[in-house]
Amino acid sequence: MNEKDLENDKIEHLLRRAHIPEPSPLLKERITTEARKEWNQTSVEMSWQIPLMRLVASAAAAVFIISIANFSSNHTLKKWRPGDVRATREQLPDLETLPEMPYHPFVRHLVSVNRRPSMTDASSLRNYAERVRRILKETQQNGASNEQVPDGGRSRLLPIQLSPDSYS
């Protein structure tokens, strides 16, 4: 035993000269009465009811959140409803305003940035189609004016077949 232990023993001895009294019968009566009163007032909650109540509360919260989201979505979509679709279709060259983009301007910008590669393809395709259509038109017009041409109606786009063996 070192010096510290001896000193601790002395302090413990000093502390033990005092004591902490036990609760009085009066206190017991008061507290148990209050506790019993509370016991009787509180409804009996069976253990299985608690998870069930939590489940119901979670489901209610989920339904509420989904309703709010639906409402918000509907509210946002109102301005993108069918009335505008025709006008939008007519402005096809401006792909920034596609009808399926009912988002905030910033989101729309992001989407259009993502669509840019396909947009480039579409415009070049359209240009190409336009060019072909123009050529066909010219060809038709030429055909109408040169109806007497023996091999009439041949497109400029197609090579003139000089003989049946040409494609062999």
Place this chain on the structure above:
Amino acid sequence: MDENQPDNMLRAALRRNSPAAVELMWDRYANDLLTFLQAILCSRHDAEDVLQTVFVRIARKRHRLARARCLDAYVYRIARNEASRLISSRKREHIAKVRTESWLMVTENNQELSDLVEQLQVALAHLPQQQREVIVLKIYRQKTFLEISGLLGLSQNTVASRYRYGMEKLRNLLGNLT
């Protein structure tokens, strides 16, 4: 098995929703809890009030107690929370109470002993709450470190070191008495 018997009886009473559980809880916890609360609050009256709050709270949330993994730790945690709530709600008042209200008692009617106990009380009040809890439970409820660790949900080493540091501080505070 014998060790768990009171636990099982109390749990069974709680599950049956029998008000007899209040009596069982009183027999099992009242003495130790009152001492524990006095160690935290350094006031007998406050400790009695908080003890009542603890019992009422347990009665209200009895289904939780029945499902608690460790009854003792659960009950002591409620007691500590309630005591902390009282301390924070009456912080200024609490400081005055430490000096005026006596919670340690003497058995004999001896002035010298009364003075000694007064000094012990002041010294204990100057200890950190966690150290005071351990010292009071060990000295006045004759609990072992193992039992205290179970009650407070701490490791045995933590309890032992809190006791050691607490005794060291008491030794410094009561230097002239030893």
